[in-house]
Amino acid sequence: MSHSSTWDSISGIIQRDLLLxxxxxxxxxxxxxxxxxxxxxxxxxxxxxxxxxxxxxxGVLWVAALLTCLxxxxxVFTPDYLDGVLExxxxxxxxxSLLVLGKVLAHWVISGLPVVLLSPLLGLQFGLxxxxxxxxxxxxxxxxxxxxxxxxxxxxxxxxxxxxGLLVAxxxxxxxxxxxxxxAGAVTSSMAGIGGEANLSLLGACLVLSLFLAPWATAxxxxxxxx
Numbered sequence: 271m272s273h274s275s276t277w278d279s280i281s282g283i284i285q286r287d288l289l290l291x292x293x294x295x296x297x298x299x300x301x302x303x304x305x306x307x308x309x310x311x312x313x314x315x316x317x318x319x320x321x322x323x324x325x326x327x328x329g330v331l332w333v334a335a336l337l338t339c340l341x342x343x344x345x346v347f348t349p350d351y352l353d354g355v356l357e358x359x360x361x362x363x364x365x366x367s368l369l370v371l372g373k374v375l376a377h378w379v380i381s382g383l384p385v386v387l388l389s390p391l392l393g394l395q396f397g398l399x400x401x402x403x404x405x406x407x408x409x410x411x412x413x414x415x416x417x418x419x420x421x422x423x424x425x426x427x428x429x430x431x432x433x434x435g436l437l438v439a440x441x442x443x444x445x446x447x448x449x450x451x452x453x454a455g456a457v458t459s460s461m462a463g464i465g466g467e468a469n470l471s472l473l474g475a476c477l478v479l480s481l482f483l484a485p486w487a488t489a490x491x492x493x494x495x496x497x
Contacts, residue, residue, distance in 0.1 A: 279364045283372030284379070290349070291380045297345060302384045305338045309392045320397045327396035328406070328457035332450055334392075335385045335410060339417040340446075342381040343425045343438055346373060347492065351429055357496060366492065367485040374422045374485070375415075382414035398461075405460040405470070412473040413453040419477075419484035420445045426491035449476055 291298050312330050316322055350356045350373075359369050389410050393403045424442035431437060452473045456466030 279368055280372040280375070283369050284376045287373055287376035288379060291376070298342075298380050301338050301342045301381050302388070304341055305334050305385055305388065306392070308334045308337065310395065313395050323396040324398065324461065327393060327398055327402075328454040328461075330396070331389060331392060331406060331457075332409075332413075332454040335382075335389075335414060335453075336417060336446055336450055338385055339381055339414065339421055340439055340442070342377065343421045343442075344435055346377050346422055346425045347429055348425075351495075356492060360493065360496060366489040370422065370426075370488045370492070371481075371485040374418050374488070377422070378415050378418040382410075382418055385414055386410045398457075402457055402461050405466045406457050408470060409453040409456040409466070409473060412470065412477050413449050416449050416473070416477045416480045417446060419480035420449075422488045423484055423491060426488045426495060429492065429495040449473065452476065 309330060312326065313323055316326065347356060350359070360366055362369070386407060389406050390403045393406050398406065421438070421442050424438040424445075427441060428437045452469045456469035456473065458466075459469060460466040
């Protein structure tokens with residue numbers, strides 16, 4: 271398969287899923303509203319003490335981003351599974367892993383990219399300075415695609431199972447822990463003045479690893495679910 275044909279397949283899936291998401295914009299907006307509400311509740315509950323807010327900010331923002339991704343995982347494959355589109359995807363000549371990669375990237379644009387774009391505004395509620403906000407944005411830019419890649423594996427494994435929302439959470443939350451630790455650790459290290467480069471490098475390594483392995487594992491899980 272040529273590189274142009276490969277990219278055409280991936281971009282076609284991304285454009286299709288983004289178009290469908292625009293038609294069901296309320297579903298995508300729900301995740302964004304959830305993120306904003308959850309993050310905004312912490313300053314109200316903890317209190318206005320700046321030192322306390324800055325201390326909890328990395329963990330709160332990253333946990334909220336993780337939960338936002340988790341909330342939207344049911345929309346990655348279930349609509350196409352119910353419509354019979356997934357069965358057609360298995361039959362096309364392009365590798366299923368490439369089509370899966372396109373769907374996961376579309377999921378990240380819908381649910382992960384808004385988290386990255388909103389993070390500076392949300393970080394200001396906790397009194398983060400410019401450097402910490404920059405590290406926060408970079409850590410989310412590296413970490414949220416990894417969350418989508420890992421989550422896609424779990425979503426494929428429980429496809430068609432009753433009560434799959436809770437089951438996928440149980441499957442992927444343990445796998446999310448390293449990304450959560452590295453992401454929050456990068457911001458915390460930056461705030462402590464020791465730099466977050468080490469944690470950001472680990473996040474980058476997780477992203478590269480997930481880009482290579484997650485589409486293949488997700489495609490294998492989808493084939494099993496469709497049999």
